[in-house]
Amino acid sequence: MEMNQYLEIFLEESTEHLQAINDQLLKLEDHPEDIALIVEIFRSAHTLKGMAATMGYTDIADLTHEMENVLDLLRNEKIAVTTNVIDVILQSLESLEEMVASIREGGDGKKDVSALVDLLTRLEKGNAGEEHLKPVAIDGLAQVSQYEQTVISQSKSQGFETYQISVTIDKGCVLRGVRAFMVFEALENLGDIIKTVPDGEAIENEQFESGFHVLLISKEKEEEIKQQLLKISEIEDVQIAPFETNQEDVDQSREASGIDIYENEPDTKPAPAANQAASKTIRVNIERIDQLMNLFEELIIDRGRLEDISARRKDTELNETVEKMVRVSSDLQNLILKMRMVPVEQVFNRFPRMVRGLAKDLNKEIRLDIIGAETELDRTVIDEIGDPLVHLIRNSIDHGIESPEVREQNGKKPEGNVTLRAYQSGNHVFIEIEDDGAGINREAIIKKAVEKGIIAAEQAENLTDNQVNQLIFSSGFSTAEHISDISGRGVGLDVVKNKIELLGGTISTESKPGKGTLFSIKLPLTLSILSAMLVKVEDETYAVPLSSILETVTIHKSQVMKAHGQEVIDYRDKVIPLVMLSKVLNVPPAIEKKTKKDIYSILVVKKGSQMTALAVDSFIGKREIVLKSLGDYIKNVFAISGATILGDGNIALILDTNDLIK
Structure with a gap:
């Protein structure tokens, strides 16, 4: 993976963490009993160490690692906060600032920090004094x-x-x-x-x-x-x-090391040069963006009410003001949403090297294809989805892809293929891991599930393929014959399922013996504001996300056909299923009986390459709506992803068209 593209981010974030360490250290000197300050310093040092190690700056990583050890003892009150401790950590901080400044100026960020590391180690042991430390070769x-x-x-x-x-x-x-x-x-x-x-x-x-x-x-x-x-x-x-x-000559080693900060002399070294180039970005706590989003949601609800009032009053000045408010708030909405969205590429980039290493360890030939890395997800979801994807990819490579010899015997190419795919559909993002391996062995899964006591033997014959596939997500389940560092310990896929459900998503599995397996993860965009089409079904109002709608059309009743017992229509020379929302959602009949019409109002919706036509009674129009959760007591409702408050104060349910696509 090319690291240069992340250099600017590293410099920005490392500068921020170094400044945070400096600020908190100064506070700690005045309040040595404040453990919270030590925890903050530790967190910044830990993050800096991880970033430096990832970027290959080993001297920074080594020094911050030893700082971590000392800070860990401080926060656990195993050593006391003294002036000497603060001095040593500040000296370490100065060296870190010099190394980061070197990188910013095009250098390699290297510096002999062995003497500092030694002094920090002695602090850990509680025997660091103020005397001069001599390097040893x-x-x-x-x-x-x-x-x-x-x-x-x-x-x-x-x-x-x-x-x-x-x-x-x-x-x-x-x-x-x-x-x-x-x-x-x-x-x-x-x-x-x-x-x-x-x-x-x-x-x-x-x-x-x-x-x-x-x-x-x-x-x-x-x-x-x-x-x-x-x-x-x-x-x-x-x-x-x-x-x-x-031990070599001490003076010669000391001269070669270039470190003289341990002499009992006044510090005459100049401070590292400040960053001359002003940063073009700022980092904002995600909680502040959440608060901004909550306030904007209230604004959107009130905006919808103003639009309704304006439509009823038919006042020219009010109409103009509302129209301007709509334009400005729409631009503001786009900015807020973009602040939270980041491409899944940030997660996907870690996998090529991982796949290469696993393939080598397992003596397999694996090609990883990544599709849709530019798909964007909410930052909070991006931060959590990495580990589940690691488990699924490792599972596909270890259990799914056969060895080259077995693949050739089965008429396949010796090189196995794993595809990592992401795409947006409606107000959800789908991430799929697909392999062309052996597929899920139904008999082996059932046998292991019975052995583990997950299911009873008499239940096995009545399980559908989908139910059998879901057994691999059971806690402690594994079909591996031998325990290795890759698999066989019975942890992994159950953790994956739990993590995805915590994120408000779901995971499903499709498998064909000898052909391969597809894991499909459906995650909410967590965009609380979205554009939707309001439709009428009997007396109920529903909202359909515009991002999932291909087209709105009207058709005559005579254009509806039947194929394999399913109502279908001809849409642009393609036969697609027709779903009557009133029947699927069990909507009660309207209080006032309506005259039956021979015209259907149709929404053509899509999920990937699949399309379905949804029949409604009428279209109300496009609206910006606020997505509200149905709460913990109403979960996993078929075809409903949430609710919204309309301008007139009524509630409309938001349809999840992915559940309706056949």
């Missing part, structure tokens, strides 16, 4: 950092030993990355890994020959560590020895 497994040297030294004083371990993997091993993972898992049960050669990412991607090296801190004996590693299959040899360090 180490020879051995590799050139270790100041932080790693400090950890080694402190561990030794507490009875731990540091071992240099060389692991050789059998040359015939197919999944070397998996074997390396098993070695790391075993070592983590014996102690703490502080360094690997090559680095962790290279080992994960199998970018090593026959073996790799590890620095381990442990209280276990050498022989015990060696025996545990040799128990892992396809591990050919393990060499282990104590790790020895050599």
